[in-house]
Each structure stands twice: as structure tokens, then as C-alpha cells.
Amino acid sequence: MKNESIEFIMTGRRQRHRRWILVTSSLAVLSFILCCAMLLLGNTIYPVMDVIRALSGEQIQGASFAVNTIRLPRMLAGLFAGFAFGIAGNTFQTMLRNPLANPNVIGITTGSSAAAVFCIVILHTSGAIVSIASVIAGLATVVLIYILSRGNSFSIGRLILIGIGIQAMLGALISYLLLVGAEQDLPAAFRWLSGSLNGSEMHELPPLMLSVFICTPIVIMLGKHLSILELGEQSATSLGVNTNKTRIMLIVSSVCMISLATATTGPIAFVSFLSGPIAKRLVGVGFSNVIPAGLVGVNLVLAADLIGQFAFVARYPVGIITGIIGAPYLIFLLIRMNRRGEL
Amino acid sequence: MNSSSISKIKKPSLNTPRNFTLVLIICFILLGVCVFASLVLGSRLVGLNEVIDGLFHSNIDSYEANVVRKRISRTVFSLLCGAALGVSGALMQAVTRNPIADPSILGVNTGATLFIVCGIAFLNISTANEYIWLALAGSAITAVFVFGIGSMGRSGATPIKLVLAGAATSAALSSLVLAIMIPRSHVMDEFRFWQVGSVGSGNWSSITTFIPFLIIGILIAIISAPALNALALGDDVATGLGVRTGILRLFAAFSAVLLCGAATALAGPIGFVGLLSTHVMRLILGPDLRFVIPMSAISGAIILTISDVVGRLIGSPGELEVGVVTAFIGAPILIILAMRSKVSSL
Numbered sequence: 279m280k281n282e283s284i285e286f287i288m289t290g291r292r293q294r295h296r297r298w299i300l301v302t303s304s305l306a307v308l309s310f311i312l313c314c315a316m317l318l319l320g321n322t323i324y325p326v327m328d329v330i331r332a333l334s335g336e337q338i339q340g341a342s343f344a345v346n347t348i349r350l351p352r353m354l355a356g357l358f359a360g361f362a363f364g365i366a367g368n369t370f371q372t373m374l375r376n377p378l379a380n381p382n383v384i385g386i387t388t389g390s391s392a393a394a395v396f397c398i399v400i401l402h403t404s405g406a407i408v409s410i411a412s413v414i415a416g417l418a419t420v421v422l423i424y425i426l427s428r429g430n431s432f433s434i435g436r437l438i439l440i441g442i443g444i445q446a447m448l449g450a451l452i453s454y455l456l457l458v459g460a461e462q463d464l465p466a467a468f469r470w471l472s473g474s475l476n477g478s479e480m481h482e483l484p485p486l487m488l489s490v491f492i493c494t495p496i497v498i499m500l501g502k503h504l505s506i507l508e509l510g511e512q513s514a515t516s517l518g519v520n521t522n523k524t525r526i527m528l529i530v531s532s533v534c535m536i537s538l539a540t541a542t543t544g545p546i547a548f549v550s551f552l553s554g555p556i557a558k559r560l561v562g563v564g565f566s567n568v569i570p571a572g573l574v575g576v577n578l579v580l581a582a583d584l585i586g587q588f589a590f591v592a593r594y595p596v597g598i599i600t601g602i603i604g605a606p607y608l609i610f611l612l613i614r615m616n617r618r619g620e621l
Numbered sequence: 622m623n624s625s626s627i628s629k630i631k632k633p634s635l636n637t638p639r640n641f642t643l644v645l646i647i648c649f650i651l652l653g654v655c656v657f658a659s660l661v662l663g664s665r666l667v668g669l670n671e672v673i674d675g676l677f678h679s680n681i682d683s684y685e686a687n688v689v690r691k692r693i694s695r696t697v698f699s700l701l702c703g704a705a706l707g708v709s710g711a712l713m714q715a716v717t718r719n720p721i722a723d724p725s726i727l728g729v730n731t732g733a734t735l736f737i738v739c740g741i742a743f744l745n746i747s748t749a750n751e752y753i754w755l756a757l758a759g760s761a762i763t764a765v766f767v768f769g770i771g772s773m774g775r776s777g778a779t780p781i782k783l784v785l786a787g788a789a790t791s792a793a794l795s796s797l798v799l800a801i802m803i804p805r806s807h808v809m810d811e812f813r814f815w816q817v818g819s820v821g822s823g824n825w826s827s828i829t830t831f832i833p834f835l836i837i838g839i840l841i842a843i844i845s846a847p848a849l850n851a852l853a854l855g856d857d858v859a860t861g862l863g864v865r866t867g868i869l870r871l872f873a874a875f876s877a878v879l880l881c882g883a884a885t886a887l888a889g890p891i892g893f894v895g896l897l898s899t900h901v902m903r904l905i906l907g908p909d910l911r912f913v914i915p916m917s918a919i920s921g922a923i924i925l926t927i928s929d930v931v932g933r934l935i936g937s938p939g940e941l942e943v944g945v946v947t948a949f950i951g952a953p954i955l956i957i958l959a960m961r962s963k964v965s966s967l
Binding site: 602 | 659698770776782784790792794800803858941953962
């Protein structure tokens with residue numbers, strides 16, 4: 279009798295594990311296909327062999343420049359930024375137990391974006407200073423929102439409202455900086471207000487890549503604790519999770535990733551909001567959806583960028599495509615939460 | 622409407638807020654200061670003599686006098702827009718019985734923007750008169766949509782639900798606005814400036830287009846104020862006091878949309894003025910809408926004009942659009958309101 283029920287649970291677990299592996303590997307395959315598409319497609323479509331040879335360093339007339347200088351940085355920026363947005367968004371959503379509480383809605387990305395704009399447009403710096411400033415600004419925004427929303431007792435609703443207010447202020451600040459810096463040309467404005475992969479350059483990428491390589495393992499390791507945190511503060515404490523330490527570690531590593539991604543591509547709208555819920559729906563409950571969320575983020579960014587580049591007569595920056603996909607989903611989610619009385 | 626019956630009930634104690642006269646005087650002084658500042662300050666400073674020349678001696682044709690004349694229409698326009706936005710915010714707060722309501726927070730501005738951009742892109746519309754009707758349609762549809770989403774579920778329209786519905790709708794609509802604008806460079810050139818919200822485009826013809834809407838909107842607001850006071854006690858109590866809540870809401874919302882739609886059509890989406898002006902007045906005068914509604918027209922005018930002057934000064938030699946300034950000074954009010962509210966009411 280007892281063995282039977284254990285057997286039953288184990289079978290279910292094995293099935294879910296199999297589903298997890300299946301979903302994750304198909305997401306990875308899809309990401310790979312999209313990456314290849316990013317390298318192959320463009321104004322001129324070079325033969326596959328030429329692209330591979332150009333990547334391996336051979337000089338080929340035309341192909342080398344197009345692939346190595348334009349398409350490869352664009353693809354890598356999309357890849358790493360998407361991964362970072364996906365993982366960080368999922369972490370916040372899981373930690374605060376509300377899909378609306380993600381860096382995009384509560385203004386963390388806007389904070390990093392404002393710092394990056396300030397450094398680039400006003401101080402005319404680039405590289406390490408921009409990265410450091412955007413991470414600090416991201417963390418400062420988190421701390422500010424947390425302090426302001428603490429009050430007598432903590433509530434997610436209050437946190438989200440305050441986040442929306444802060445986002446409005448920082449958005450105004452960005453508009454001001456773009457005006458003062460006399461850099462109100464549209465590509466720059468789009469990049470800092472809704473996110474774009476246009477003009478990504480190779481030398482901008484290392485900080486983002488480094489943070490993804492360092493922070494992803496941390497988030498995965500703490501991922502187990504994260505799923506316990508999801509049960510609520512008290513249950514987590516009684517199960518032996520040091521909630522404060524876990525939380526701080528998670529917040530710092532997610533903010534690092536998301537700030538550096540924002541400093542590289544601008545705040546690509548809604549990717550951090552969409553990835554977590556989509557991954558959860560695909561994977562199901564019971565297993566960590568850190569990696570699937572990251573992969574969903576990659577797929578969203580790359581697919582949206584390809585759509586923006588090639589599906590229409592005009593070229594759209596990636597943030598507008600993700601905005602058009604993401605905002606209706608946000609409305610749908612709100613309707614569902616309202617119906618169930620979750621807000 | 623049943624306003625007369627309500628005011629009869631309240632007549633024995635039509636208690637004017639104690640400091641009302643004082644507040645009124647201060648407001649008018651501030652208004653005067655604003656108007657003066659708006660005429661004098663800017664990327665080019667003009668002296669008092671030139672202001673007088675520009676105002677009263679139409680035969681003098683100096684450069685400064687012309688600058689002042691240009692600034693007169695701009696100032697009048699910003700006063701009118703500010704008044705419209707202030708009243709619109711007060712009405713939206715009263716109708717939704719929710720302290721966090723403002724044309725921009727509820728996404729109504731973005732609805733108007735989308736309709737206008739569509740009109741320019743697909744219907745080749747280019748006059749202020751036509752903008753206004755499109756903006757009104759857009760605002761009305763968005764307002765209904767946002768309120769519909771926000772009031773779903775058992776707990777009704779709570780602030781957090783309305784704000785989120787507004788933010789989500791606004792995000793969706795502004796993506797669409799950009800998607801329509803990007804491939805059409807003529808639309809973009811014309812409307813990038815307008816899209817941030819600016820009163821710099823105000824001239825006498827837009828003022829004359831605007832005035833009828835302003836008068837109708839503010840009249841409806843003042844007439845329905847006593848009944849809205851009753852509504853603040855709750856739908857049941859209001860019905861008990863003889864207010865037909867459905868019709869009242871319809872009229873008040875109509876006037877709110879009229880005011881903010883017209884202002885948006887002519888000046889572009891300007892946020893947070895309604896929120897700021899209404900809450901300042903409520904803080905000083907108390908909750909009685911018979912005083913708050915007219916006074917938030919005045920304070921809205923003051924706030925928008927000051928913001929415009931600030932935008933001209935810090936953006937010099939160009940100018941910072943007034944929508945950016947109002948967002949920066951108005952958003953903290955949203956934060957303070959969220960901090961103060963009890964958890965249960967969120």
C-alpha cells in the first residue's frame with residue numbers, strides 16, 4: 279500500500295521531469311535556430327558556408343563585415359539580454375509571488391536606463407562606468423521602492439503603485455536628459471525608452487556576458503530556496519531557509535543582470551514580464567523554471583527582433599514588437615486576476 | 622439632475638471651509654505671478670517695459686514686444702488647459718471614488734493620442750477641430766475600457782486595479798502609436814513634439830476651438846458637484862439621498878472625458894496635473910467637491926503654467942515639454958498616496 283503511493287508519486291515526478299527536459303531542450307533548440315537566423319538573414323543573404331568562414335576569421339568580401347560587425351553583436355546582445363531579462367523577471371515574480379511585480383512594471387529597468395543615459399549623453403563616458411552606474415541605479419531603485427513601500431505593513435499592491443510612480447518620474451528624467459544632451463535623435467530615444475538592438479557593438483557586450491555567467495549559477499543554486507519562498511515567508515523559515523539572505527542574494531544578482539542588459543540594449547519592453555509566466559505554463563509546477571524562463575526570454579527577444587526587421591516594410595525596433603505582444607497579455611492577465619479576486 | 626434637492630438638504634449648513642477666502646486670495650495672487658512669470662521668463666528675458674509695450678501698445682513693433690505677444694497666447698492656452706485637466710482629474714476621482722485617478726494614470730490620454738495619430742496617418746486629418754473629435758472618441762472608448770477592466774471581480778474598482786488597468790492599457794496603446802508612427806516620417810515629424818505634451822503650440826485659433834468644450838465641461842462639473850458629494854458617501858447612501866447614480870456618473874464622466882480629450886487634442890498628452898491639483902486643494906479645503914472642483918481648475922491652471930515656465934527655463938535655449946515637467950512633479954503625489962493608503966483599501 280505504502281509502496282504503491284510512493285510509486286505513484288515517483289511516476290508523476292518522473293513524468294514532470296521528462297516534460298521539463300523536453301521543454302527546456304526544445305526551447306534551447308529554438309533559441310539556436312533563431313541565433314542562426316539572426317546571422318544568416320539581412321539585406322544580403324550570404325551562403326551558409328560563407329557565414330561560417332567569416333565567423334571563423336577568414337576575410338570574405340562583404341560577408342565578413344556584415345556578419346562580424348553588424349549581425350554577430352546584434353545576435354549576442356539579443357541572446358544575453360533576453361536571457362538576463364527572462365531570469366531576472368522570473369526571480370522577482372516568484373519572490374514577490376505576483377506576476378505584476380517585475381522589474382519592467384515597477385521601474386527598476388527605467389532606473390538603470392536613466393543612469394546609462396546620464397553617463398552616455400551627459401558625461402560622454404562609456405564602458406565600465408556606464409555598467410557600474412546602471413547597476414548602482416538599479417539597486418538604488420529597488421532599495422527606494424522597498425523603503426517607500428514598507429509602511430506599517432508590507433503589501434504588494436502598494437509596492438506596485440509606488441513602482442509605477444517612480445517609473446513615471448524616471449521616464450520624465452530620461453526625456454529631460456535626452457533633450458539636454460541634444461541627442462534627441464530617434465534611434466537613441468527608442469533605445470532608451472523602449473529598447474532596441476540597433477547599433478549594438480561588440481565592445482559593449484563583455485559586462486553583460488560576464489554578469490550572466492556569474493549570476494545565473496547563483497540564481498539556479500538559490501532556485502531551490504526560491505521555490506520554498508514561494509510557499510510564503512513563514513513556511514520558508516520553518517523549512518530552514520534563511521529568507522533575508524536568500525532574498526538579498528537573489529535581488530542583487532537579478533538586478534546586476536537586468537541593469538547590465540538595460541545598459542546594453544535599453545529596457546526591452548515586457549520581456550522580463552512575459553518570460554516567467556510563459557515558462558511556468560510550459561514547464562508546469564514542481565521544477566525550477568529559472569533556465570526555461572531565461573530561454574523564453576531569448577526566444578522572445580530574438581524572434582521579436584527578426585519580426586521587427588523583416589516582417590514589415592518598415593524596420594521596427596525590438597521593444598515595439600515586444601510591447602505590442604506583451605501589453606495585451608498584461609491586460610489579459612489583469613482581467614483574469616480581477617475575475618479571481620487576486621488583486 | 623437632483624442637484625437642487627441635495628443642496629436644499631445641505632442648505633442649513635452650507636459650511637464654506639474656514640480658510641476659503643484666504644485660499645482664494647492666495648490662489649489669485651499665485652495665478653497673477655504665474656502669468657507674469659510666463660510672460661517675462663523664457664529663453665529670452667524681457668523687461669517690464671517691453672511687457673507693457675507688448676500688452677497695451679500694439680503699435681510698437683520691437684522684438685521683445687513680439688516675444689511677449691507670442692507668449693500671451695501661450696499663457697492663456699496653458700491656463701485653459703490646466704483648468705480643464707484639473708477639473709477632469711477631480712471628476713475622475715469623484716466618479717471612480719478613487720483618490721488615484723487622473724487622465725494620464727487611467728490611460729485616457731493615450732487613447733486620445735492613438736486616435737489622433739491614426740487620424741493623421743490614415744485619414745489625412747490636420748486641423749485642430751478634427752483632432753478634437755477624434756481625441757474625444759479615443760478618450761471615451763479608453764475610459765470605458767479601463768474602467769471596465771478595473772471594476773471586474775468582486776471587490777469592485779479599487780485604486781490598484783484601476784491604476785494597473787490604466788498602466789497596461791496605456792502601454793499597449795503607446796506601442797501601437799509608435800508602430801503607426803515609425804514608417805510614416807511625416808506623421809512622426811509633426812507629432813513627436815506634440816506627443817510629449819506641450820503648450821507651445823497654443824495660438825488664438827486653438828484657444829477659440831477649446832473654449833466651448835471648456836465651458837460645457839466645467840458647467841457640468843459644477844452642476845453635478847453637490848450630487849457627487851453624496852456619491853462620495855457610497856452608492857447606497859447616494860441613492861437614499863435621491864441621487865440617480867447611473868445618470869450622475871454618466872454626466873460627470875462625459876464632462877471629464879470632454880475636458881481631458883479636448884486638452885489632449887490641442888496640447889498633447891499632459892499627465893498628473895489633475896492628480897496634483899485636486900489633492901492639493903483637497904488637502905487645504907477638505908473633501909467638499911463644491912469647492913474642490915472650481916478650485917482645482919485654478920490650481921490646475923497655476924500648476925500647468927508654472928511647469929511650462931520651469932520647462933522653458935531648464936530646457937533653455939530650447940524648451941522642455943511641459944508633460945515631462947508635470948510627470949516629474951506629479952508622480953511623487955502618486956507615491957505619497959500609495960504610501961498613505963491602508964493595505965485593505967488597495
